[in-house]
Amino acid sequence: MNTLFKNKKIFREIGFVTYGRLYTQINSHSNAADIQNPESETKITNSSRGGNFIDYRRIAVHGGSGGSGCVCFQRERHLPRGPPNGGNGGAGGNVIFVADINESSLYSIPTKVSAQSGTRGKGKDMNGIRGKDTIVRVPVGTIVREIAPPNYEFLTGYDSNSFFSNKKSKDKRSNIKNRTKSEISSEGKESLTENENSDNYFGESKKKPFESALEKLHYEIESERKEVLKITSLYNFYPSKVIRDESTDIQNLPEEYLSYLHELSNQTPIQFDFDEDKQSLIVARGGFGGYGNPHFASSTNRSPYMALNGLPGQMRFLELELKTIADVGLVGLPNVGKSTFISAVSNASPRIANYPFTTLNPYIGTITLDNYKKLTIADIPGIIKDAHLNKGLGLSFLRHIERSNILAYVVDLSLPDPWTQLYTLRSELEFYKKDLTKKPSIVIANKADLSLTSKPNYQRWLEFSDIPIIPVSSKNVKNVSKVIHTLANLLEANKKN
């Protein structure tokens, strides 16, 4: 199976990215403790602030295969028929996701992530080496969901419950037919009619070719997995001593081996939210290493000529979605001064210019308050009227403020009737997600330094406003500390509730 992943052509076809900055392998003894104390890992930085911001991605993850156990006997001059001494195979490495506060984009995560396979056991009781784990750093705020493999239903009639069946696998095409009739239609997914699968008069299949390399990869892996999981192929026999007696029965398999097989066939779908730094999750477990022949020695069979093969690692298809988590989300029309505000109050330094849509990616700024607590603010691209109809940059960026505790509407106070900006923003937010505007909110009335128009606007607005309005001049850094204190108090009150 592992050879499949080494197939560079496939990697190229599915767009395997070799940037590898988020993607590193750590030594074979990695465990949860290592993750918490990542000294053994390479320091990775990700400068994805520029044009490389990606907040949605679909990837495939694959744990390493386990190495096979070895069939071997001790042979010395004085000991011609010594005891069995074949080593166990090494387990495959796991693919582990770790949340990292320094990451801000899913850009560097490759389409296909696999962990190293374990090596085979050898004679003289030499166990195989465990495959290295692969650690993928994901930004805090990433949501991981398991998805069905691409076009899963038309690829194969693979039935995960038939792992233990000893029957010869049926013809692939008949499998597809069987599945088409019953399972696919009941699942209600994209279904193929029987006619589409059957051969025509010239014996040519009308089945569509693989539409993407990822589908092809999945098909190959699944067929190989099926092959591996046939009971006879679980065993590794001594050459020319192939014995298929009752000792190769399913009942004789070690319990941990069986439970791993069971786990492989009954994977619970992953749904995980990385909302804290250093949180980690094994997304694809490495395969079990097979036992060497000493494991099968008994009082009746002192020279077992069989060992166990390693098992394949878990294969999963995942959907990653980044929803930035900040305490405060800034929302405003383009060019009102959101980025100027965030750069005036925090460590963020987004681009500022006098034209709309200067900001194209979300930015997070951190402010250290008097009591050494931290307040994070998210600046997102500007929203315009009818953004829900995909005008401007659309509304997808709202996912980054969706989980903020507080909303801060930034308006340009110098424009005529500035409150209309607030109406527009609120209605667009409601279009995106119902009740989003019910979060505690304030209005940052920016450009108050342009007092000729701003001052009368402010006076009029105060008379009917339903939320606090704070006039500021972000450009001249005037009154911004009042905004920060109001936000900090609101946050405190909000957390207590």
Ligand SMILES: Nc1nc2c(ncn2[C@@H]2O[C@H](COP(=O)(O)OP(=O)(O)OP(=O)(O)O)[C@@H](O)[C@H]2O)c(=O)[nH]1
């Ligand atoms: N007079 C005045 N100008 C300001 C103030 N704040 C921002 N500006 C100017 O307004 C323009 C837009 O500022 P940005 O911070 O880029 O605005 P933005 O809301 O981030 O814009 P987008 O990223 O395009 O949505 C710049 O030319 C700023 O110099 C202010 O308080 N007073």
Ligand SMILES: [Mg+2]
């Ligand atoms: Mg901006």
